[in-house]
Amino acid sequence: MSTSAASSPSAAAQAGAGTSAEWPLRFERHRFGAYCFDTYGCRIVYHGFPHGKPDDTKLSASTASFGADYRSLMKAGHIDIVNFPPPAEVSWRSKDQSEHSARIDIAEIFKDRLVRHEVAREDIAPGVSINDPEIILEVDDRTINVYMRSFIPLKAPRDPGNPNSDYRADLIQVFSQTY
Template identity: 75%
Template sequence: MSSSAATDSSAQPGPGAGTTAEWPLRFQRHRFGGFCFDTYGCSIVYNGFPHGKDDPDQLSAAASSFGANYQQRMKAAHLDIANFPAPAEVKWRSKDKSEHHASIDIAAIFRDQLIRHEVAREDVAVGVSVNDPEIILEVDDRTVNVYMRCMIPLKKPRDPANPNSDFRADLIRVFSQTY
């Protein structure tokens, strides 16, 4: 199932919508993380909390320098944010030293409050609580990406030899804009 399948408008959420028994999966709180690659002086402010803030005179590391799976290392460390504060304010200079400013409206991106995931309903463990999803904002040179990741509990392990593989936590890109 693709993440767009989770947007079935015929299903109505239950009150609270905090367990897998309710479908589609929704969220009322989230976690946030911001990351900057190939930028100068990158600053991300969301919910009054700063992320980023690279040296204004030194180019930050390229995403590729962290390896092919660098996105799996990006985590949302700012916890327990009620949906939704003011937009994320992002200021940076790209590799060519051009100045940029973006106001990324997380509320508009996730206005439906649906958890983006790649798990078919029939594979989801029933009645299990779902953690707050991670929303991750990445600035990479001239491009701003927004992702969601949420641990979705499964009925059975993905790897039968590993009982701890009974979840998926895919990183889903939901927004991208190049400046």
């Protein structure tokens, strides 16, 4: 993950995730998405909005049912959340029917407000704005994972034969806890 010495965010950075000229990349707003796998009655409430698979009688699909690259399908559809609402409230039953609940404090996880990414500063396209990052919470049986994904425009395509490969949007795991 790329990071560097912190500096004060400018007014542009306070309006969103900032521009490529600012380093390290910071964010003031984010998008959020939540997913449940191998759970019963999985409920996630974040920023006042419910997410999850609340059916108490049916086991949600497993990650294996979506294939090895299932995480690439996870997106954050809840947009324009100003940092940071109260913690996400999560309740669910694991595959073995055990009941669980957790408070996932997104503000604490991202207290430094740094955008997690795998792009070197010198590879970022000059003068571009960086969109609000996605924060994704995943409940998988007994484990909660939190990820960040940010669309980072590059100076040059990763694949010279594909001009549409001029960005990175890696999903970076930043938190995991098994219950």
